[in-house]
Every structure is written in C-alpha cells, then in structure tokens.
Amino acid sequence: MSRILTRRRFLIGATMAASALGLSGCDALVESDRTKSVLKIAEGFSMKTQRFLLGDNALAREFTEADLSPVFRANGTSMPDNPQYLDWMNRQFSTWKLEIGGLVDKPMQLSLAELKVLPARTQITRHDCVEGWSAIGKWTGVPLGALLKTVGLKPEARYIVFHCADEYEKSLDGSGWYYESIDLVDAFHPQTILAHTMNGRDLEVAHGAPLRLRVERQLGYKQAKYLTRIEAVADLGRLYGGNGGFWEDRGYEWYAGI
Amino acid sequence: MATIDAGVATGRPVIYRHSLLVRLSHWINVFCMTVLLFSGLQIFNAHPSLYWGQYGADNDPSFISMEAVQDGDRAEGLTHVGSLTFNTTGFLGLSEVDGEATERGFPDWLTIPSYQDLASGRRWHFFFAWLFVINGFIYLAYGLFSRHFRRDLLPARGELMPAHIGHEIVNHARLRFPKGPEARHYNTLQKLTYVAVIFLLLPLMILTGLTMSPGFNAVAPWLLDVFGGRQSARTIHFLTAFSLTAFVVVHVAMVILSGVFNNLRSMITGYYAIDQGDTKGDKQ
Numbered sequence A: 001m002s003r004i005l006t007r008r009r010f011l012i013g014a015t016m017a018a019s020a021l022g023l024s025g026c027d028a029l030v031e032s033d034r035t036k037s038v039l040k041i042a043e044g045f046s047m048k049t050q051r052f053l054l055g056d057n058a059l060a061r062e063f064t065e066a067d068l069s070p071v072f073r074a075n076g077t078s079m080p081d082n083p084q085y086l087d088w089m090n091r092q093f094s095t096w097k098l099e100i101g102g103l104v105d106k107p108m109q110l111s112l113a114e115l116k117v118l119p120a121r122t123q124i125t126r127h128d129c130v131e132g133w134s135a136i137g138k139w140t141g142v143p144l145g146a147l148l149k150t151v152g153l154k155p156e157a158r159y160i161v162f163h164c165a166d167e168y169e170k171s172l173d174g175s176g177w178y179y180e181s182i183d184l185v186d187a188f189h190p191q192t193i194l195a196h197t198m199n200g201r202d203l204e205v206a207h208g209a210p211l212r213l214r215v216e217r218q219l220g221y222k223q224a225k226y227l228t229r230i231e232a233v234a235d236l237g238r239l240y241g242g243n244g245g246f247w248e249d250r251g252y253e254w255y256a257g258i
Numbered sequence B: 001m002a003t004i005d006a007g008v009a010t011g012r013p014v015i016y017r018h019s020l021l022v023r024l025s026h027w028i029n030v031f032c033m034t035v036l037l038f039s040g041l042q043i044f045n046a047h048p049s050l051y052w053g054q055y056g057a058d059n060d061p062s063f064i065s066m067e068a069v070q071d072g073d074r075a076e077g078l079t080h081v082g083s084l085t086f087n088t089t090g091f092l093g094l095s096e097v098d099g100e101a102t103e104r105g106f107p108d109w110l111t112i113p114s115y116q117d118l119a120s121g122r123r124w125h126f127f128f129a130w131l132f133v134i135n136g137f138i139y140l141a142y143g144l145f146s147r148h149f150r151r152d153l154l155p156a157r158g159e160l161m162p163a164h165i166g167h168e169i170v171n172h173a174r175l176r177f178p179k180g181p182e183a184r185h186y187n188t189l190q191k192l193t194y195v196a197v198i199f200l201l202l203p204l205m206i207l208t209g210l211t212m213s214p215g216f217n218a219v220a221p222w223l224l225d226v227f228g229g230r231q232s233a234r235t236i237h238f239l240t241a242f243s244l245t246a247f248v249v250v251h252v253a254m255v256i257l258s259g260v261f262n263n264l265r266s267m268i269t270g271y272y273a274i275d276q277g278d279t280k281g282d283k284q
Helices: A002-031 A033-039 A041-054 A083-090 A112-116 A144-151 B020-045 B118-145 B148-153 B162-173 B180-184 B188-211 B214-219 B222-227 B230-257 B260-268
Strands: A097-102 A108-111 A121-128 A134-143 A159-167 A177-183 A193-198 A212-214 A227-233 B014-016 B064-071 B074-081 B084-087 B093-097 B100-104 B271-273
Touching: A002 A033, A033 A041, A033 B118, A041 B118, A041 B214, A083 A159, A108 A112, A112 A193, A121 A193, A134 A144, A144 A193, B020 B118, B020 B230, B020 B260, B064 B100, B074 B100, B118 B148, B118 B188, B148 B188, B162 B188, B188 B214, B188 B222, B188 B230, B214 B222, B222 B230, B230 B260, B260 B271
Parallel strands: A097 A227, B064 B093
Antiparallel strands: A097 A108, A121 A134, A134 A193, A159 A177, A159 A227, A193 A212, B014 B271, B064 B074, B074 B084, B074 B093, B093 B100
8 A cells, every 4th residue: 555655646746746847837838939820820720610610691699688788898998098089079979080991992981970870780799708708788880891882992902900099008109009900701791880889879988989890700809999990901910010909919819709 | 456567577468458549649638638727727817707698797696706805904815606605815816926915716837828818828728729629530530430439438238237337336436446357448437437528528628618709609509509608608618627627637546546557558558467366356
C-alpha cells in the first residue's frame, strides 16, 4: 500500500509541477505573435463553415413579445461624451444626419425623420454579448440592403463600415472611436437593419440613439451604436487598427458568428 | 493488486490492446480537453453567472453565479447555487492575482491566459474546439469501420445484468481489478463509462457549444428547442464540462490504482501485460 501512495504522491506532485510550469509558460505562449497567427486559423474555419451551412439568407431565430427581456442590459458606452453628440441629443436628434458614402454611386445624407418614414422591418431577436449573457429585444428599422441599393454600390465595394459617435477609449491618435464592419453577405441579409426603434419606443441613448446596427447572426459587439456615417470600402486595412472594428483591433474576431 | 510491474520481464502474456489511431486520438484529446477546460473557464470568468432559458443577463435570476462582495474592510468571494450561498473566498469569486485579492470567477491558475483576457481565451477555445472536433470525427469513423466500438465498447450479452454490474461495482470499490482472461477486455463499468463519455458527454459539449453561436442558431434553430435556449445551453455546457472533469479525475485515479506503468505503456505503445495473478476469489 505504501508503494502506491508514494507513487501516487509522486505523480500528483509531478502533475502539479508540470501544470504550474505549463501555465506560467502559457502566458508567454499566449502573447507570442506566432501563436496568435496560428490560433487565428480557427476564425476562418468557423466563418467558412458557418457561411457554407447558412447560405446567405438563413434567418436568426425570431421570438415573441412574451420572450422579451424585462430589462435589456446596456453595454459599452451608455452616454457618449462627445460635444457634437450632446448637441444632437439636446435637440432630440433633429439636427443629426446619417451620411452614406465611400464606394457608392450616389452618396447621401438622411435625417432621422427621413429614415423613420422609410419602409421598416420589425424583429424580436436575441442579443448575445461576447461575455456570455443574452437579452431579447424588439427592433424596428430600415433594412440596410434597401439603403445600399438606393445609393448604389460600386463594383469594388466589399465591406460596409459603420462609424460611431462614441469614443470608447480616449486616445491622442483617435484610435479609440467605436467602429464596426460587415461584408456584403451580412449587409444584404434581410434581418440586417438600422434600428431607430426598440421595444416600440425611440431608441434610448444607452442603446445607441438615434440609430444602431442590428446584424442578428453575430455577437453584440458587431451591433454598432450611435451611428453617424456608413462607408462602403474595398478593404479594411486602412481604417483605424486595420482589423475592421474597435474590438477586432483589440484581439476579438471580425467574424463574430460564434 | 497490480501496482508497479516490470512488464514483459515478468513473463506475463502481453497483448496488443490499443491501436495506433486510438492512442493518437486519446492523447490529442487529452491535450484539447485540457486547453478547452482552462480557456473555457477564462470565457466563463467574463460573465460568471449561468441562467436557464432563452435570455439571461445581470437583471435576470441566475442559476449559478460567483461574485466578490465587500464585507466591512475585507472582501469575500461568494458562490451562489440556486438559493444556496457558499463562501468560496480564495478560490471562486475572489482570489489572489499577484498577491492582490481580485474579483474573478475561477482563480488565475485555472485559466488560459492566467490574467483576464476574454479575446485570447476565445481564440484558444475555438482553435482547440476545431482540433477536438476533427480528432473526434476521425476517431468515430475509425471506431465504426474498424469495429472498435462493437468489439471493445459494446457490452457483451449478460454484461448488463444487474447481478454482474453489482458484482463489478463491489470489486471496483475494493480496488480488485480483473486478472487473467478477464483483463483482456474492458470490464462492463469501463465500457459503460467510455460509451457515456464518447457518445453522450462529448457530443453534448459540442452541441451545447454550437447552440451558443448566433450564427449556428440560424443554421440549426432546432438546437435552441432541444436545449431550451441559448442560456440553458450555456449552463449545460458548463455542467457537462464539470462532469467530464469528474470523469477525468476518476479515470486517472483508476489508471494509477490498476497499474499505472502497464496502463500508460498500453496507451503509448499499445502493449498491455495481462496479470495472471492468483485468480482465487478475485473474480467470480
């Protein structure tokens, strides 16, 4: 019996030592650029597999009024401290305008009133934060695809970029402004809308007033709030950190379908 | 009891027990499951609360949660399970990071990376999830075509009789392991456990993981109905990970108790020595 215990103790000790070594070594491994580039392979795999299985138009689950979250948690910025934004807010967004430009044939500007009279889609969907929580809300807004057809995309346009009014991380070089991007598959998806109404009321400031993006088959950080400008581009490399979004520039996946 | 043995030198019969593919997939699995567990706990720490149903966030009732609370001048780590609350200071809810008490679900020695970094935790988790799934499919295909499942894992006629299983449970509890011809194949408890892990727990991990993906929800909305919602799936994912961890603990204990050298050698080289033992009274 003593022989077993000695052996067991030795093994437990050895395992613990190995895992301690492994774990402290792990942080160094986690931070290595080569590791990061290898791990990134998984994102491409996930995106290609999901796109293959999804087709372009499979819909996200839509729920009923009975499923709405009693309290929809606001995340990220809940009150932009940008003076321009405060001015818009104090005027009930009557002076706010959405710019649509970049690689389009007819750039345009739309006021909130003009957006609200356009044909809209209403959907009750689940919002999934990358942290793990979910909330169900009812969104009404203009299908992005319809707007893009109106302005006409140039053939070289590949991505739609969303510029926002909140500087989430203060920095001297302006790299902390929130922005997001999606490709044309998601841009023309029927559930991709620019929402101005949530749970039957004007979008609240904490949820991105006056206009936020809904891309229902991806995680919460793709649902950019406080939209000011939509830009069609050929590639994402020249914008901010070059990864296509605020959180993407900070290590998160650009394809947030999982 | 077979503890340390000299293997072939003792003149015991040696059988070829594990094929190369089984051995390879076993060790790839060990590696994947280790990374998946520790990176999974990193992801869990980003929001250390579990819910039941379609949605769940701060204002909704949670099923299991961890938090740090300030009690006078000292902080405590609390873990809530249903209506019960446990003080888990130092381990869950509150633990030391570089000598400083920090609010954290699981402690830094259980997460990849050790510090809080959800983005890296996700990168590790999904990369090894892919490796795990590919490894699993290769193993399943091999198990079917090579008849590994039918030959080695499917309980034989009579093995599922309550009397037989009862007998095996008693022998296991007394740490009496099969010898002679009985040791040539898995015993019934082993077969049932491996079948449960391979065909129930591991697929459950993959399916509940996929149910948390908003993209995959659009591919297979029925998964949401099977598991009762994304937040239920997240809870089941966590509980199944916990069950798998418990399995690994028992599995490793059994490997050690039933002859660690012989067992490890068989999972590395494939060869397993049969202890002829003195069979009187040990079995039957």
